[in-house]
Amino acid sequence: MNFNLNLTQEQKLVMTQQMQLSIKLLQMSSLELQEHVDKELQENPVLEVSYAEEAHDENLKNRIDYKEFIKYLDFDKYGQRHYEKNDEEEVSPFNFISEQKSLKQDLVEQIIDLGVKDYLFPICEYIIDNLDERGYLEVSEEDISKQLNVEISIAREAIKIVQSLEPIGIAAMDLRECLKLQLERNGVLNNYLSVIIDKHLENIADNRYNLIAKSLGIELKEAQYYGDIIKSLQPKPSSGFYTGDEISYTAPDAYIKEIGSEFHILMNENLVPKLNINEIYKEIIKNENDVAAVEYVKEKINSALFLMKSIEHRKSTIYKVLEKILEIQQDFFKYGESYLKPMSLKDISESIGMHESTISRAIKDKYINTNRGTIKIKDLFTVGLSSANSAEDVSASIIKKEIKKMIDKEDKSKPLSDQAICDYLNEQGMNISRRTVAKYREEMNIKASSKRKRF
Structure with missing residues (x-):
């Protein structure tokens, strides 16, 4: 071992705080950038916002009087969130009205309209307050009875009242009860459907109707018919309703x-x-x-x-x-x-x-x-696949579109396999493997041929 002093020259990139901030800002989304600027405005006293435009808007607002509001009643786009205006156009105040009725508010209004007994109303409200974002009830009959100090029969009665409201399937304890509530309300629930929901939901998802038919002792087509009924139901009753989460709007750069x-x-x-x-x-x-x-x-x-x-x-x-x-x-x-x-x-x-x-x-x-x-x-930005018939590559999105078109047109009793799709695309001059076909199909949430088969 020797101790020596050596003089070497090398290049290094030292990231300063300013360089790091510049990189950080570049990769921020529009929302993140807005939040960062807001934070800086709060923390840095020398920074200020130019209010020239806001002063103009304030002058504009001062010029609008009550009589001017009337003309906006005929403006058929006042309910839209996005609008365009010229510099000289006045902005309708109705553009900024954005009140959404939540699912829970809607359910409470239905309870009021039903005219339920006074002692049941607060219990129904408690049940509505304990619905999750899907519309399922998060507390049991026992919990409601214990928390509100009421008989379990009264808790059960209140649950039944809430379950009778719209949308159908609301206040179910789980997916199975939600599906049964919908079938019961539509008057089509029978023993076969009840057993399939209790024991064969996974088989329906995987298109294993032969197992369902064998288990219930029914024809294959009948098992598929029941499967189609169940697939038509809504697993998430709150779908289509405002559930309390604000809709986020993306500002384009x-x-x-x-x-x-x-x-x-x-x-x-x-x-x-x-x-x-x-x-x-x-x-x-x-x-x-x-x-x-x-x-x-x-x-x-x-x-x-x-x-x-x-x-x-x-x-x-x-x-x-x-x-x-x-x-x-x-x-x-x-x-x-x-x-x-x-x-x-x-x-x-x-x-x-x-x-x-x-x-x-x-x-x-x-x-x-x-x-x-x-x-x-x-x-x-799409990955290109080489084409035998052209000097140019074919984008993945075009191939996905072609795959979807083929599956939409296929004979559902004999659905196309990934290999069959692959062979056809290669005949069309698109160099693609079976594995890539399967990958693109999965990215489009399209099931494999065995799960698309109709009997």
């Missing part, structure tokens, strides 16, 4: 609009508020008497400036990525999904001189608004 014969990228300038440095703090740094205050303000101003710079960098990076995507996927934006071309992160990174990891962060959880709706940028 950009808009891709066709103007004339060309597509243009418009960045969403309303994603975060306009940030400025408060003028008062700009004056403080000129004060040479209070060194500590000057240092503190300088630090906060630097932090604020870097935040503003990082937001602009995030915007310009997303713009560059979208510019290249638009160039590659112009046919998709014009004609639809079937014209989506295979595209990888590498394709974009090489053409705009950015690292693939930067592209990945720039598209992570980002959305764009197009004439085909609001779509996730990541969904435009």
Whole structure:
């Protein structure tokens, strides 16, 4: 062992806090960015929001009087959450009305309409309050009796009242009771259906009607008929009702609009508020008497400036990525999904001189608004499969569409196997393996041929 001093030269990338913040902002979704900016506004006193637009809106609001409200009654889009306005157009106050009646509110109103006995009403309310997000009852008869200090027969009576309400199947203890309640209300519950629900739900899911038929001593077609009835039921009674969770709306980072014969990228300038440095703090740094205050303000101003710079960098990076995507996927934006071309992160990174990891962060959880709706940028990146009949690759989405079309048209008594689908696609010049067909089928939530078979 020898001790020596050696002089070596090497390159290292040291990630500063500012660099980390810039990367972090780039990969944030629009909602996360808004939350981060809100937090910074609370924590950094030198940051302020530009209220120029809000002042304009306040002036606008002051100009609207009661008589002006009348004209909005004829505006048939007042109930919509999304609206468009020109700078000179006034905004209907009804656009901002968004009250949703919850499932529990609806059930309480039904109880009132039924005119249940006074002593039962609070018990029914207690039951309604103890429904989960599916509409199932989370407490037992015994729990209700114990918690409210009532006879178990009264608790049972209150449960029956709530179960008689709409939607059918509400306040069931579990899936099996929920299905039976629906069949009972529709007047079709019989012994066969009851036994199938109790013992054979998994067999129905796996299309094993031969086992059900053998167990019940009935014909195969009859077992399938009962299975079809059960499959038509609603396993989640609360479906379609507002259950208390706010609907989250995704704000797009950009808009891709066709103007004339060309597509243009418009960045969403309303994603975060306009940030400025408060003028008062700009004056403080000129004060040479209070060194500590000057240092503190300088630090906060630097932090604020870097935040503003990082937001602009995030915007310009997303713009560059979208510019290249638009160039590659112009046919998709014009004609639809079937014209989506295979595209990888590498394709974009090489053409705009950015690292693939930067592209990945720039598209992570980002959305764009197009004439085909609001779509996730990541969904435009599809794996390509080589085509024997063309120099171009075929995107995975096109192959999935073809697989779905074949399955929709198949003879249900002899459903197509993954191998049969694979062979057909290869005949059409799409080089694809049976394993890839199975993978795409599963991604589309389509069952295997054995589970699609009709008897």
